[in-house]
Amino acid sequence: MSLRGPLARVLGRGSAKQGVHEWWLQRLTSIALVPLAVGFAVSLLTLPALDYATLVGWVRHGGTALGLLLFVLVAARHSQLGVRVVIEDYVHASGLKTLALVATNFAHALAAAAAVFAILKVALGGHL
Amino acid sequence: MPERPLSPHLSVYKFKYTLATSILNRFAGLGLSLGFLLLVYWLVALAGGARAYAQARALLTLGIFKLVYVLLLAAFVYHLVAGIRHLIWDTGRGLERASVRRSAWVVATVSVVVTVIVAYWMLRPGAYAR
Numbered sequence: 001m002s003l004r005g006p007l008a009r010v011l012g013r014g015s016a017k018q019g020v021h022e023w024w025l026q027r028l029t030s031i032a033l034v035p036l037a038v039g040f041a042v043s044l045l046t047l048p049a050l051d052y053a054t055l056v057g058w059v060r061h062g063g064t065a066l067g068l069l070l071f072v073l074v075a076a077r078h079s080q081l082g083v084r085v086v087i088e089d090y091v092h093a094s095g096l097k098t099l100a101l102v103a104t105n106f107a108h109a110l111a112a113a114a115a116v117f118a119i120l121k122v123a124l125g126g127h128l
Numbered sequence: 129m130p131e132r133p134l135s136p137h138l139s140v141y142k143f144k145y146t147l148a149t150s151i152l153n154r155f156a157g158l159g160l161s162l163g164f165l166l167l168v169y170w171l172v173a174l175a176g177g178a179r180a181y182a183q184a185r186a187l188l189t190l191g192i193f194k195l196v197y198v199l200l201l202a203a204f205v206y207h208l209v210a211g212i213r214h215l216i217w218d219t220g221r222g223l224e225r226a227s228v229r230r231s232a233w234v235v236a237t238v239s240v241v242v243t244v245i246v247a248y249w250m251l252r253p254g255a256y257a258r
Contacts, residue, residue: 027215027218030211030214030215031215033211034208034211034212037204037208038208041204041246045246045249045250047256048256048258049256049257049258050185050256050258051185051258052174052178052181052182054258055174055181056174059174068171072164072167072168072171075164076164079157079160079161079164082154082157082158082161083158083161086154086157086158111164111165111168114168114171114172115167115168115171115172117172117175118168118171118172118174118175119171119175121175122171122174122175125175
């Protein structure tokens with residue numbers, strides 16, 4: 001005899017309906033990265049030079065700054081999801097797996113934040 | 129936790145082009161994740177001012193980095209083309225054996241051609257000399 005009612009027994013047993021969230025995000029970031037990554041690569045590789053003045057001018061251009069911000073944010077998320085799946089697939093020791101997941105998540109957040117800060121600093125900075 | 133069969137084991141499958149294109153996409157993705165860190169380093173150096181950038185540039189133009197950039201380029205192009213193939217698969221199209229084989233060839237050919245052309249552009253004499 002249990003004191004739990006029929007509703008309490010059934011709650012939490014079904015799908016949380018979030019199972020495809022990350023699968024979907026990986027697709028969404030993939031689609032976004034097609035134009036963002038190609039645009040970034042073409043824009044960078046067609047620069048006449050890679051000296052400081054040229055690059056600062058490049059990043060300060062509004063279109064470049066916006067494109068760079070979107071690219072690094074979406075790429076960081078896409079990379080985090082991808083590395084996560086690889087770890088989940090190949091690292092089976094549960095402690096090591098958790099450690100690896102925590103480390104890659106932190107690393108991706110740090111990389112994304114540093115990139116965004118750097119882009120904004122160059123794009124909005126006064127001095128050259 | 130109950131022992132469940134764990135899917136991706138490189139060692140238990142017969143090596144075929146389907147496995148090759150799939151695992152290459154993963155390696156390319158992982159390579160690009162490392163390349164992303166290089167991009168962040170480069171952006172942070174740029175934000176650090178002319179002097180910091182000059183130091184980073186001296187490092188990033190060492191001869192060995194030519195190889196790094198060509199590998200990153202190959203990974204970028206392959207991951208892009210193979211990724212588009214995956215997106216097409218996600219719509220339920222192109223999953224029959226014949227079309228999988230055909231698209232594997234398309235991915236391989238397009239990747240090699242685009243990589244060679246862009247690598248030639250990147251490494252052309254006098255490129256980005258200033």
